[in-house]
Amino acid sequence: MSKAEARAVWNDIVTRSEAQTAAVARQLASALEPGTTVLLLGELGAGKTAFVRGLAEGLGLDSDQVSSPTFTLIQEYRGRTTLHHADLYRITSDEAEDLGLQELAGPHSIVAIEWAEKLLRPPGKAVMVKIEDLGGDTRRITIQPGSSA
Numbered sequence: 426m427s428k429a430e431a432r433a434v435w436n437d438i439v440t441r442s443e444a445q446t447a448a449v450a451r452q453l454a455s456a457l458e459p460g461t462t463v464l465l466l467g468e469l470g471a472g473k474t475a476f477v478r479g480l481a482e483g484l485g486l487d488s489d490q491v492s493s494p495t496f497t498l499i500q501e502y503r504g505r506t507t508l509h510h511a512d513l514y515r516i517t518s519d520e521a522e523d524l525g526l527q528e529l530a531g532p533h534s535i536v537a538i539e540w541a542e543k544l545l546r547p548p549g550k551a552v553m554v555k556i557e558d559l560g561g562d563t564r565r566i567t568i569q570p571g572s573s574a
């Protein structure tokens with residue numbers, strides 16, 4: 426994210442379909458600097474994985490691969506910029522610490538973390554994406570630089 430964009434909080438974006446949420450994520454992807462970690466916050470079924478699918482699309486990656494895996498904690502979608510996708514739902518905060526997520530962000534990669542609430546020590550260069558279910562297919566998305574802690 427550029428400094429100007431980092432100052433601006435993308436507030437109160439309301440989407441009414443999964444496709445619209447993915448479109449917001451595509452837009453964010455185009456503004457992300459490599460080395461950034463996207464912290465995804467929101468309840469079960471809020472649309473975090475849908476958002477990651479949009480990030481992958483925005484980075485020119487194969488978004489068909491994006492899912493919430495049951496057994497894999499971190500997935501990797503390779504491309505000019507590689508997207509590392511973690512889902513912390515099934516593990517504890519201590520186990521999350523041991524994943525080494527901090528080391529995944531680099532000059533050619535972006536990291537996206539679902540259930541980032543569990544991170545005790547959030548990464549340095551981060552963008553926080555909060556998705557709230559407003560009922561039906563309506564979601565409110567708030568995007569701001571920084572971390573949840």
Ligand SMILES: Nc1ncnc2c1ncn2[C@@H]1O[C@H](COP(=O)(O)OP(=O)(O)OP(=O)(O)O)[C@@H](O)[C@H]1O
Binds near residue numbers: 440443473563
């Ligand atoms: N506006 C919307 N944005 C995103 N998803 C939506 C929207 N409206 C409906 N949905 C539906 O909500 C569900 C979101 O599922 P998704 O797997 O992305 O959630 P999640 O936050 O990753 O959940 P989990 O915590 O289980 O990983 C999908 O079934 C999607 O079709």
Ligand SMILES: [Mg+2]
Binds near residue numbers: 475512539
């Ligand atoms: Mg998910």
